[in-house]
Amino acid sequence: MQNGIELSKDIFIYNTGYCLNDIKNALPNQKSKKIKFNSKIIYIKNSKLKNVLIDTGYSNYINELDNIKVKIHNFITPINLIKFDFFKLKPDIIILSHFHIDHIGGLFNYKKIPIICSKEAYLNCLNSRGFNKLKTGFIKELLPSDFDQRVIFIEDLKKVKPFFGFDKVYEYKEFKFINLEGHAKGQYGVVYKDLFYVADAYWQKENLIYNMMPRKLTKIIHDNYEEYEKTLNKLHNIYIKNKYKMVATHD
Numbered sequence: 001m002q003n004g005i006e007l008s009k010d011i012f013i014y015n016t017g018y019c020l021n022d023i024k025n026a027l028p029n030q031k032s033k034k035i036k037f038n039s040k041i042i043y044i045k046n047s048k049l050k051n052v053l054i055d056t057g058y059s060n061y062i063n064e065l066d067n068i069k070v071k072i073h074n075f076i077t078p079i080n081l082i083k084f085d086f087f088k089l090k091p092d093i094i095i096l097s098h099f100h101i102d103h104i105g106g107l108f109n110y111k112k113i114p115i116i117c118s119k120e121a122y123l124n125c126l127n128s129r130g131f132n133k134l135k136t137g138f139i140k141e142l143l144p145s146d147f148d149q150r151v152i153f154i155e156d157l158k159k160v161k162p163f164f165g166f167d168k169v170y171e172y173k174e175f176k177f178i179n180l181e182g183h184a185k186g187q188y189g190v191v192y193k194d195l196f197y198v199a200d201a202y203w204q205k206e207n208l209i210y211n212m213m214p215r216k217l218t219k220i221i222h223d224n225y226e227e228y229e230k231t232l233n234k235l236h237n238i239y240i241k242n243k244y245k246m247v248a249t250h251d
Contacts, residue, residue, distance in 0.1 A: 003015060003082065003083075003084055004043075007195065007245060007247075008193075010044060010045045010046050010047070011042065011043075011044050011045075011192075011193075011195055012042070012043045012044075012045075013040050013041070013042055013043075013247065014040065014041050014043060014057075014084060014089075015038045015039065015040050015057075015082055015084075016039050016040070016041060016056075016057030016058045016059065016081070016082060016084050016105070016106060017038075017039050017057065017058035017079055017080055017081040017082045017084075017102075018036040018037055018038045018039060018080050018082070019036075019037050019039075019077035019078060019079055019080065019102075020034045020035070020036060020037070020077065020078070020080070021034065021035065021037050021077055022034060022035075023035045023204075024215060025203075025214060025215045025217065025218055026203040026204045026206075026207060026214050026215070026250075027204055027206050027207065027212060027214075028212070028213075028214070028215045028216075029212070036080075037077075037203065037250040038249070038250055038251075039057040039058045039102040039103075039105075039249060039250070040055075040057065040247070040249050040250075041053060041054060041055045041056060041057045041106070042054035042055065042190075042195075042197050042247065043089055043091070044192060044195075047173065047174060047175070047192065048173040048174050049092060049093050049172070049173050049175065050092035050093070051089075051090055051091050051092045051093075052091060052092070052093050052094075052095060052175075052192075053089060053091035053093075053094045053095070053110070054094075054095045054097065054190055054197055055095070055096060055097055055103045055104075055199070055249065056086075056094065056096075056103065056104055056105060056106030056107045056109070056110070057084075057102060057103070057105055057106050058079055058081055058101075058102055058105045058106065059081070059086065059105045059106035059108070059109060060081065061105065061106070061108050061109075061142070062079060062101060062105045062139075062142070063079065063081075065139065065141055065142075067139055067141060069101070069134070069137070069139050070101070070139065072134075073101060073137075086106055086109040086110075087109065091110060091113055092113065092114075093113060093114045093115075093116065094107070094110060094113055094114070094115045094116070095115075095116045095117070095175075095177075095190055096115060096116070096117040097187055097188055097189065097190070097197070097199035097200075097249075098117075098118070098121050098183070098184040098186060098187040098188070098199060098200070099117075099121055099122065099125045099136065099137070099138045099184070100136075100137040100138070100184060100200070101137055101139055101142065102249070103199070103249070104139075104142045104143065105142060107142060107143065107144060108142065108144060111144070112146070112150070113150065114150050114151075114152055115147065115150050115151050115152065116151075116152045116153075116154060116172070116177075117151060117152075117153065117154065117188075118153065118154045118155065118179075118186035118187070118188050119153035119154070119155045119156070119186070120155065120185060120186035121184065121185055121186025121187065121188075122151070122153075122186070124136065124185045124186060125138035125140075126140075135220075135221065135223070136184070136185075137184070137221075152172075154170050154177045154188055155170065157170040157171060157172045157177065158170060158171050158172070159171075160176070163176065163178055163191070164234060164237065164238050165234045165237070166178045166179060166180070166234060167179075174192065174193070175190060175191070175192050176190070176191040176192075177189070177190060177191075178190070178191060178196075180198060180199065180201040180231050180235075181223070181224060181227040181228075181230075181231055182201065182222060182223065182224050182225070182226075182227040182228025182229070182230070182231045182232075183199070183200040183201060183222050183223060183228055183231075184200065184222075184223050185223045185224075187199055187200065187201070189201060191244070194243070194244055194245055195244065195245050195247065196238070196244035196245065196246045196247070197247050197248075198235060198246055198247070198248050199248065199249055200248065200249055200250065201228075201231050201232065201235055201248065202232055202235065202248050202251070203248065203250045203251065204250070204251050205248075205251045207232065207251075208232070208235060208236060208239050208246060208248070208251075209236075209239065210236075211232060211233060211236040213228070213229055213232060214228075
């Protein structure tokens with residue numbers, strides 16, 4: 001499939017674009033060098049929820065907005081789009097891990113499709129003020145006008161037993177939603193069969209393998225750096241058990 005990595009016959013990873021950033025911000029033991037931080041999305045076919053899209057990446061619509069946050073984002077880390085035909089994907093439902101620009105940027109391409117996301121994350125984005133609002137990375141104009149009519153909140157789903165030390169775990173059909181605190185308030189990872197999509201709970205694979213925290217300078221863009229560390233430690237422990245294929249947005 002176009003621009004796709006096939007994890008299995010029904011699970012695909014696509015890259016919608018990237019920004020350039022210093023590898024040292026993710027891996028403090030590395031020499032400074034600009035690398036691509038990709039914006040990946042996951043497409044699952046033939047599940048009990050039919051076709052599922054997890055996150056929506058970057059899209060042309062972002063740069064069409066006359067928005068100060070977009071201008072700030074493009075000034076600090078310009079968005080580089082990769083040619084990608086969103087309409088090749090035919091999702092029946094969309095899951096949003098959190099509300100940062102590189103996760104909701106392609107949402108406008110899909111009309112009238114139900115959206116699963118965290119109520120905590122959504123309300124935090126709506127209600128934050130001042131610097132905290134800027135820190136959310138949320139651009140309301142990227143959400144469709146009928147978002148509230150389409151949304152299914154994770155916290156309203158069936159709560160199930162803890163998952164490898166993560167307490168906030170919800171289930172819908174064969175999908176599990178795992179609260180991964182630290183990077184963004186209300187960020188959720190998704191478990192489906194042996195796939196564990198962790199969104200931005202780590203940036204580079206070495207963070208996961210070596211349980212290596214990103215540079216302390218990045219505290220300013222994380223919701224809670226201390227919770228991020230706890231989350232990464234739990235994910236590292238899952239990784240060494242080799243039970244899941246773990247995929248992050250940027251690695």
